[in-house]
Amino acid sequence: MKMVNLTIDGKKIKARPGEKLLWAALDNGIYIPNLCAIKDKPEPNAACRLCWVEIEGNKEPVTACTIEVADGMVVNIRGQNALALARAGFELLMASHALDCAHCSANGVCELQKIAKTLKCSLKPRRLRLLLRDLSVDDSNPLFTLDPNKCVLCGRCVWECRKSKEKAVLGFAHRGFDRVLTTFGDEPIEERCMNCSTCVEVCPTGALAFKEGKKSADIA
Amino acid sequence: MKATERSTIATAFQEISKRAVAHVRELKQNKPYILVGAATCGRAAGALDVLKTFREEIKKRNLDCPVIEVGCMGHCYAEPIVIIGKPGYPPVCYGYVNPVIAERLVNEFILGENPCPEFVIGALEANDILPSFQDFPRAKYEQKIILKNCGHIDPTDIEQYIAAGGYTGLAKAIDMPPEAIINEIKKSGLRGRGGAGFPAGRKWQYGRDAKGTTKYIICNADEGDPGAFVDRAILESDPHSVIEGLIIAGYAVGARYGYIYVRAEYPLAVERVGIALKQSKKLKLSGSNILGSNFNFDIRIFQGSGAFVCGEATAMANSIEGKAGTPRPRPPRMTTSGLFGKPTVVNNVKTLAYVPQIIKNGASWFIKTGTKDSPGTAVFALAGKIVNTGMVEVPMGTTLRQIIFDVGSGIPNKKLFKAVQIGGPSGGCLPEASLDLPVDFDSLQNAGAIMGSGGMVICDEDDCMVEIARYFLEFTQRESCGKCTFCRLGTRQMLEILTDFTQGKGKLEDIDNLEKLAEEVKAGSLCGLGQTAPNPILTTLRYFRNEYEEHIKLGKCPALMCQHLIAYYILPDKCERSCDACIGSCTVEAITPNKKRIKVIDQEKCVKCGTCLKACPPQYNAIVKLSPPSEVPK
Numbered sequence: 001m002k003m004v005n006l007t008i009d010g011k012k013i014k015a016r017p018g019e020k021l022l023w024a025a026l027d028n029g030i031y032i033p034n035l036c037a038i039k040d041k042p043e044p045n046a047a048c049r050l051c052w053v054e055i056e057g058n059k060e061p062v063t064a065c066t067i068e069v070a071d072g073m074v075v076n077i078r079g080q081n082a083l084a085l086a087r088a089g090f091e092l093l094m095a096s097h098a099l100d101c102a103h104c105s106a107n108g109v110c111e112l113q114k115i116a117k118t119l120k121c122s123l124k125p126r127r128l129r130l131l132l133r134d135l136s137v138d139d140s141n142p143l144f145t146l147d148p149n150k151c152v153l154c155g156r157c158v159w160e161c162r163k164s165k166e167k168a169v170l171g172f173a174h175r176g177f178d179r180v181l182t183t184f185g186d187e188p189i190e191e192r193c194m195n196c197s198t199c200v201e202v203c204p205t206g207a208l209a210f211k212e213g214k215k216s217a218d219i220a
Numbered sequence: 221m222k223a224t225e226r227s228t229i230a231t232a233f234q235e236i237s238k239r240a241v242a243h244v245r246e247l248k249q250n251k252p253y254i255l256v257g258a259a260t261c262g263r264a265a266g267a268l269d270v271l272k273t274f275r276e277e278i279k280k281r282n283l284d285c286p287v288i289e290v291g292c293m294g295h296c297y298a299e300p301i302v303i304i305g306k307p308g309y310p311p312v313c314y315g316y317v318n319p320v321i322a323e324r325l326v327n328e329f330i331l332g333e334n335p336c337p338e339f340v341i342g343a344l345e346a347n348d349i350l351p352s353f354q355d356f357p358r359a360k361y362e363q364k365i366i367l368k369n370c371g372h373i374d375p376t377d378i379e380q381y382i383a384a385g386g387y388t389g390l391a392k393a394i395d396m397p398p399e400a401i402i403n404e405i406k407k408s409g410l411r412g413r414g415g416a417g418f419p420a421g422r423k424w425q426y427g428r429d430a431k432g433t434t435k436y437i438i439c440n441a442d443e444g445d446p447g448a449f450v451d452r453a454i455l456e457s458d459p460h461s462v463i464e465g466l467i468i469a470g471y472a473v474g475a476r477y478g479y480i481y482v483r484a485e486y487p488l489a490v491e492r493v494g495i496a497l498k499q500s501k502k503l504k505l506s507g508s509n510i511l512g513s514n515f516n517f518d519i520r521i522f523q524g525s526g527a528f529v530c531g532e533a534t535a536m537a538n539s540i541e542g543k544a545g546t547p548r549p550r551p552p553r554m555t556t557s558g559l560f561g562k563p564t565v566v567n568n569v570k571t572l573a574y575v576p577q578i579i580k581n582g583a584s585w586f587i588k589t590g591t592k593d594s595p596g597t598a599v600f601a602l603a604g605k606i607v608n609t610g611m612v613e614v615p616m617g618t619t620l621r622q623i624i625f626d627v628g629s630g631i632p633n634k635k636l637f638k639a640v641q642i643g644g645p646s647g648g649c650l651p652e653a654s655l656d657l658p659v660d661f662d663s664l665q666n667a668g669a670i671m672g673s674g675g676m677v678i679c680d681e682d683d684c685m686v687e688i689a690r691y692f693l694e695f696t697q698r699e700s701c702g703k704c705t706f707c708r709l710g711t712r713q714m715l716e717i718l719t720d721f722t723q724g725k726g727k728l729e730d731i732d733n734l735e736k737l738a739e740e741v742k743a744g745s746l747c748g749l750g751q752t753a754p755n756p757i758l759t760t761l762r763y764f765r766n767e768y769e770e771h772i773k774l775g776k777c778p779a780l781m782c783q784h785l786i787a788y789y790i791l792p793d794k795c796e797r798s799c800d801a802c803i804g805s806c807t808v809e810a811i812t813p814n815k816k817r818i819k820v821i822d823q824e825k826c827v828k829c830g831t832c833l834k835a836c837p838p839q840y841n842a843i844v845k846l847s848p849p850s851e852v853p854k
Binding site for chain 2: 043044045046047048049050052060061063065066068084085088089092093095096127128129131153172174175176177178179
C-alpha cells in the first residue's frame with residue numbers, strides 16, 4: 001500500500017491512506033488532546049471537540065478526528081486558533097465536571113489532567129461559571145461505581161458496552177445539558193451488567209472507577 | 221431514452237391532464253362555488269365550523285354549489301378565509317368569516333345578488349364592483365411562485381392540481397436526460413430554501429456523481445423554528461407541488477426512494493401528504509413505471525418526533541435509521557454517505573416546490589425574478605408585532621421595509637418598529653437601520669442573520685432585545701442534542717449569563733464573556749444547530765449593545781419587558797376614586813385604596829402579572845410600568 005506523507009509540527013510521518021489525522025498523530029507519538037476518539041469505531045464521534053489542529057491552507061481550525069490524512073499535508077497542532085478552541089472546549093467540560101482530584105481514584109492517570117497539562121490551562125474554570133448537576137452515584141455493581149458528575153460524555157464506555165448485544169447496559173439518555181450516561185430506565189447497573197468492566201478501563205476520567213481493592217482481574 | 225417511450229409519456233400525461241381539466245370544469249364552471257381555507261391556521265380560527273355551516277346551508281337549500289376545503293392563502297391575520305366564485309362576478313375573498321356570516325353569504329350572494337362588500341377583503345381580479353387585491357399595497361410586491369396554488373385548490377384532489385398545470389414539469393422532466401435537468405436547475409441558480417442557501421443544482425450533481433446504485437432523496441419538512449410555518453402551509457395547501465419536485469429530484473439524481481421527513485406535530489400536513497401520495501401513485505405519477513416510462517420512484521412519509529435538531533440533515537438520517545437524532549460529523553457529505561450510508565440529497569420543502577415550475581417554465585423564466593445571486597422569490601412567515609400576520613412571497617431583493625410596512629402593513633397599535641428577527645433561533649435581530657436592506661441569502665448573512673426557515677418575527681418598542689436573545693437561547697439549549705461539548709455546555713453557559721442580565725444580576729464584564737463564548741460556540745460546535753445558536757446573541761450585541769448595558773449598569777429594561785427590572789405603579793392624579801377595577805383584578809390582593817380612595821400597589825406583594833394594567837379602564841389609563849423599580853415614588 002502506498003503510504004501518505006505528512007508533516008505534523010515539523011515532524012515528518014507516514015500514514016495509511018484514508019486514516020484519520022488524529023490516529024496518524026497518536027500512532028506516531030504526537031499527542032493531540034482527545035476524549036471521544038475510538039480507534040475501532042468506523043465513524044468518529046466528533047463530540048468532545050478538543051482535537052483542534054490547524055492545517056496549512058485552511059482558514060479555520062479543524063478537528064483532527066474527522067479529517068483524513070492527505071499527501072503533503074502540513075499540520076500545526078499548536079496554532080493559536082486551534083489552541084484557543086481546544087481550551088474553550090476544555091473549560092466548558094471542566095465547568096461541569098465535579099472536580100475533586102484529591103479524592104478521585106483517577107488522580108494521576110486522569111486524561112483531563114493530561115489535557116490540562118498539554119493545553120497549559122487550569123483544571124478549574126476561570127472564566128466560566130460552575131454548572132454542576134448533582135446526579136446520584138450508582139454503586140450497585142460490586143466491582144465499580146458510576147459517578148455521572150465526573151462523566152464527560154465521551155462515549156467510550158457506551159461503545160465498549162454495546163459491542164455485544166448481551167451486554168448493552170450503558171447508554172446516553174436525555175438531551176442538551178441533561179444528557180447523561182445511564183442505563184435503560186435508570187435501573188441500577190447491576191441488574192444486567194456482565195461485570196466485564198471494560199467500561200472502567202476505557203473511562204478517561206474517574207466517572208467509572210473500580211471500588212477500593214478491586215481491579216479488572218477480580219472478574220468472577 | 222427511445223423515441224417511442226418519449227411519446228408514450230407525453231400521451232399518458234395528456235390523457236391524465238384532459239381528465240383533470242374536465243373534472244375541474246364540471247366542478248366549477250357555470251355555477252357558484254365556495255372555497256374555505258382550512259389549513260391549520262384557518263382551523264385554529266374556526267374554519268371547520270364555517271365549512272360545516274356552508275355545507276349545511278347549501279344542502280338545506282338543495283343548491284348546485286360545491287363547497288371545497290382548501291389550504292392557506294397566506295392572509296392568516298384574517299382567518300377563516302373564504303373565496304366565493306359566482307358567474308358574473310370576479311372570485312371574491314372574504315375574511316374573518318364565522319358561521320353567521322357564512323349563512324348570510326349563502327342567502328345574499330349565492331342565492332341573491334349581494335356580494336356583501338362589508339365582509340370582503342378583496343376580489344381576486346380587478347373589477348368595477350368590489351375592491352380587489354390589486355389595489356392593496358402588497359400587490360405591488362407580491363409575486364407568487366410556490367404559493368400560487370395555496371388556498372385556491374383542494375389539496376386532497378390531485379386533479380385540481382393537475383388542472384392548474386401540475387405534474388407538467390414531471391412529464392417534461394422524465395422525457396429529458398437526468399443531466400439536462402440538473403443543468404437546468406444549475407442554470408436557474410436555485411438555492412436551498414432550508415436556510416444556508418446552498419445551490420440545489422450543485423447538490424444534485426454531487427448526488428448524481430456519487431458512487432452507488434442505491435440513492436435517496438429526503439424532503440426536509442422538519443420545520444421547528446418558533447415563528448416559522450411556511451413549510452407546513454405548503455404541505456397542507458399544495459402537497460403535490462412538493463411531491464412532484466421530489467420525484468423530479470429523484471429522477472435527476474438517480475434515486476429510487478424518497479422520504480418526506482415531516483414533524484408529527486403537523487398532523488394535518490401528514491394526513492394531506494399521505495392522501496396526495498396515494499393519489500399520485502394511482503395515476504402512475506409516482507411508484508413503478510411513472511407515466512409508462514421505466515423510471516420507478518417510491519415515497520415514504522417519516523414522522524419526526526419533534527426534536528428540532530432532526531432538521532439537521534445528518535441527524536435526520538440517524539432518526540430515519542432508527543437511531544437517536546444526533547448529528548454526524550461532516551465530511552463525509554450527505555451526498556457521499558447519508559441515509560443508511562448511501563448517497564443522499566436532502567432538500568427543503570420550499571426548494572422542491574420550486575423545481576416543477578423551473579422545469580416547466582425553464583431556468584430563463586426563473587432568473588427573471590429576484591437578484592443575480594439569489595434568483596426567484598423569498599417566502600416569509602410574518603409573525604409578531606405586525607398587522608398582516610401570514611405568509612408572503614416576494615422577489616428576492618425586496619427590502620425589509622417593503623416587506624414589513626407595505627406587504628405586512630406595519631406595526632399595530634401605533635407602536636414603533638424596533639427589530640426584525642429573521643431565521644428563527646439560528647438567525648439574528650436586525651435593527652431599523654437595516655430596513656432598507658434588499659433581502660437575499662448573502663445580504664442577510666452579511667448583516668448577521670440568515671434566511672433560515674423564513675420565519676420573520678417583528679418586534680416593536682415593547683420588546684426587550686436581551687429577553688429576545690434569552691428566549692431563543694433557551695430554545696436552542698433545550699433543543700441541543702447534547703452530543704458535542706460546545707453546544708451542550710456552551711449554550712447553557714450563555715443562557716445563564718443572559719438570564720442574569722434579564723434579572724438585573726449581570727456584570728459588565730459578562731458582556732465580553734458572553735461575546736467571546738458566543739464566538740467559540742459558533743466556531744466549535746459539531747452541527748449547524750450549535751454553530752448558529754449564538755446568532756441571536758451576536759446580532760443583538762452588535763445592534764442593541766446599549767440595551768444590554770442599561771440592563772446591567774442601571775438595572776433598567778428600556779422596553780419594560782423584563783419582569784425583575786420593572787414595577788407597576790398607579791399614577792395618583794389619574795386614578796379614579798370611584799373605580800375599583802384594578803383591585804378586583806389583582807390576583808394577590810396587592811392593591812388597596814388609600815384614604816382618598818386612590819389605589820396603591822404594595823410592591824412587596826405585587827407579582828408583576830400585569831393584570832391590573834389591562835383592567836384599568838382606558839379612560840383613566842392610570843397604571844404604568846416603571847424601570848428600574850426604584851423609580852416608584854416612595
